[in-house]
Amino acid sequence: MRPIKTTKFLSARLIFFSFVIFFLHACASKKKVTEIHAPTPLNLSEQAIFTYGQDSVIADDFQYIYLKNHKDSLDKWDEEEIEKSVQDYLDLYINFKLKVKAAYAAGFHQQPAFQQEFEKYRKQLAKPFMVENRFKEMLVKEAYDRLKEEIHASHILINVPEKTSGADTIAYFQKADSLRKLALEGRSFSMLAEKYSDDPSAEQNGGNLGYFSGLQMVYPFESVAYQTPPGSISKPVRTNFGYHVIKVHDRRPYQGKVKVAHIMIRFQNDEGENEGSKSYQKALEIYNKLQAGADWNEMTERYSEDQSTRSSGGEFPYFSAGGTLNSFEETAFRLSQVGDISKPVKTRYGWHIIKLVDRKGLEPFEMLRPLIERKIESNLQQMKVEDKTVALLKEENQYEPNNAIIRQSIDYLSATPEIAKPHRLGVLFSISDTVFAFSALEGYLEEKQITLPVDSSRAKQLYAAFEEDKILSYEESHLADKYPDYRRLAQEYKEGILLFDIMEDKVWGEASENESKLLEYYQHHQENYRWKERLDATIFEAIDEKTIQRADQIIGTQKINKRLIEEVEEKVNQESALNLQIFKDIYEEGESRSGAEEVIDQINWKVGSYVTEANDRVYKVVVHEVIPPSQKEFEEVKGRVISDLQQALDREWIVTLRSTYPVSVDKEVLTKLIQQLIAENE
Known part of the structure; x- marks a missing residue:
């Protein structure tokens, strides 16, 4: 059923976006965008697959959105199923584009609420494509390579x-x-x-x-x-x-990570730290006992002087090289087999006997990615990502500075009154075909509420910040030119929002808020809102006939209701909750049923009591009343009437749109697209 307009507008919007995803994944505003690569494009980039009015859709763009929704299904389909799927989806997509065109014609794209919402989504979409994020991804992969x-x-x-x-x-x-x-x-x-x-x-x-x-x-x-x-x-x-x-x-x-346990004997205050010392001799004696078969945990509990680990068998968490004291670490990594025990090794804390508990290699990249990303995020300032980003963008976008005007502008920011102000139209730098004049710097400083003059160091910082801001803004505004995937995603978001807005105006609001129109639709389609024959019945599902009889004894002549059902189930099911289950409802002819309620279709639809067996269970059905077919009251089916009216309005609207904006499908291009999809799927 289509969503219905309610006072909870945000909820309705989110529900609708879950429907739009069927067409174009437009609900991704609630998800982090991680995929930035489109499906392999067909060689149809200049050929329109259909036109509607004066507009057209290129075959590649349709194939892109089709594969986003069907790629996982193609390998399960034969040629006929693929052909039918493409044609069905094309029809849906044409209707979608017609509605979006109507939204543009009605000026929905000019409304401030739309522009604000789309801008929020667009900025989120842009993140994976921005150079800063490309650098972060590069740093993540660099870090993983270094871990090797x-x-x-x-x-x-x-x-x-x-x-x-x-x-x-x-x-x-x-x-x-x-x-x-x-x-x-x-x-x-x-x-x-x-x-x-x-x-x-x-x-x-x-x-x-x-x-x-x-x-x-x-x-x-x-x-x-x-x-x-x-x-x-x-x-x-x-x-x-x-x-x-x-x-x-x-x-x-990379040597991997090791997990070890140790027994530690501290140096004594009155002795040297050599192998002739009492502490070493004690450690050596413990080592010899272990070699002779003494239990590691018992020896640790009895002799280890590391209070933090002695009760847990002396175990440490996993660590890699560089994670602990050099001599301890070197000895730990020299142990080759799980269970190997080292001779006493000295650190500044004392003598250690080390046992290898486990060893593991480098985890796969995707497993370590979250940890690496967190580490990189905490170190971005030291990595100077912003500087690298701006440097790369300057190279990519043909940055050309006017050094004389730049020096004059920086001097002016820290100027005494006699320093001449640069001409407002003096070009500071250009990026591709766009120039940035001194007036842009003035506007930036005014927006930041900077009071001049400032000291020379601050002046250089301000100019650098201005230049970085404009270079990053230029890149963001030209992402669609660089990345077809971003262009398509941004278009999907925009059209998804427009579709919601115009559906709310033309279909959902009209159906859910116009009470007289709802009643009129209900009265003209009463045949669709009738009850078939129904039974008011109670179903007893029991482990055996004795359980049914016990339930009957408890009920006696009492009228069956919710309170009585709970009482009977509680008494009968003291030994097992599976002994007896009772269901009481009104059951309509022809409706789908599951579980115990399927037994309704195995009895005579007459008042009385019926006993039957199925699936190793005993069933008793008590039919209290047979309710003849009747008309459903409007309030009983209002939700369904709203849904039906919405669908009717939608169908009528599509007919009008196809008349207003005639649709023409290029059969030759469609056939070629289907053939290539089939060929790629073989």
Whole structure:
């Protein structure tokens, strides 16, 4: 049944969109658009499959929308079914386009409410096609590729205090670069890290970070590490922490993740940390007992001095390279078989006996995608996506700057009164065939409510922000020229909204709100709203005849009603809820039935009591009354009358539209399209 206009307008709109999806998936406003690739187009891009009035629909566009709704069904159909499906859908699609044309003719596309709603949908549609999102997708794939490899590196950090900017950072860069030069000249990298690095751990590890893979380091650091060959030292790279000089020692395939358990013996205060110490001897004795067959969990519970894991068998969560202490990690990854146990290994916390619990490789891309996307979203600022986006768009869209006017404009933003204001029509830059003059910059600053003058640094930032805004806006406004899929999706959304609006005006509102018209339709079609013969009956479905008899004893001469049914079922079903079920209703001749109620069609339609068996159950049907055929009252069938009137109005309207905008189908193009669909499906 078609949706009916109610005061809950939004609900009706959402219901309707679920119908529109049958035609063109226009309800995607509630879904994230993830598919941006159209089905393989036919070579019919310039041929119209049908015309309506002065307009036409190209065969490729019809094939695109047809395949979106039928692609999964084609391989199940034979040639005749495919041909019938295309022809039926073409008829529906023609009707759809006629209604949309009527909406344009009536000016629905000019209404502010429509424009606001469509703009909201259009912006959502544009997101997957914008360059920023293409960069994000590239970063996701880049991160997954990096996860396949591990880097062993050391670093020296020269910390740059917060709020340090501009020329003040040069001194920190120069210090980092001087340390790099010393390392290149042969000085020990680890000694330089111990002495000069601002990373507190460098005093113990000489800057050695061990192995790590993608998403474990901040993005600029990670990128340089992956770009530096083994044995080489990078130029200083800036992160939020400061400047890093990175030495790459090795690269290896991803080792996967391991899950291990450990027994830890802490160092004693009065001993050294060597293998002659009491703590080591204790750890070695535990190891020997384990090798002799002692139970791991019992030994962990009794001896491990790691309070956080001793009660759970000493287990850690899965971790990959770079996830824990170097010596602990290296030993864990050297264990090859599940159940293998290491000799005691030293960390700064004590001696560890490590047992391999499980090992797993890199998960498939689609499984890791959500995690990678979350990590990337949290690091976008460091990845400078906006800068890369604007740079790419400048290249793609033939950006041409007028550097003289740009410099003059930036000077003016921080100007003293004697600096001349650039001419309003002075061109700052052009993108393809569009120019942006100084007047556009003025409008941008006015919109942002910027008060001039500003300092020179702020002036450069403001101009850069203006240029970025205009370049991104230009790209968004020209997406339809670049991407046929976006053009089609945007058109589907627009036409879906227009279709809803005009259906609401021409069909649904007319049928649901015009009470006199409803009554008139009901009176002229009363033959469609009649009851057939009906039974007022109660059905008992029982496990056996004794259960039926027990129910009869409880009921006796009482009149069967809802309260009595609940009482009988409760008493009879104390041992099992499946012993007895009772159904009381009015059953109409010819209506579809299921389950126990199917027994109604197996008895005589006369007042009385009937017992029968089916499907290993016993049924008793009590017919209380036989109700002869009669006319249904208007209020009983009002919902159905509304639906029928809507359909009648829709049919009449389509006849009028086809007369107003004559339709002509190109049979030759239609035949060619069907033949190609059949050929592609073989």
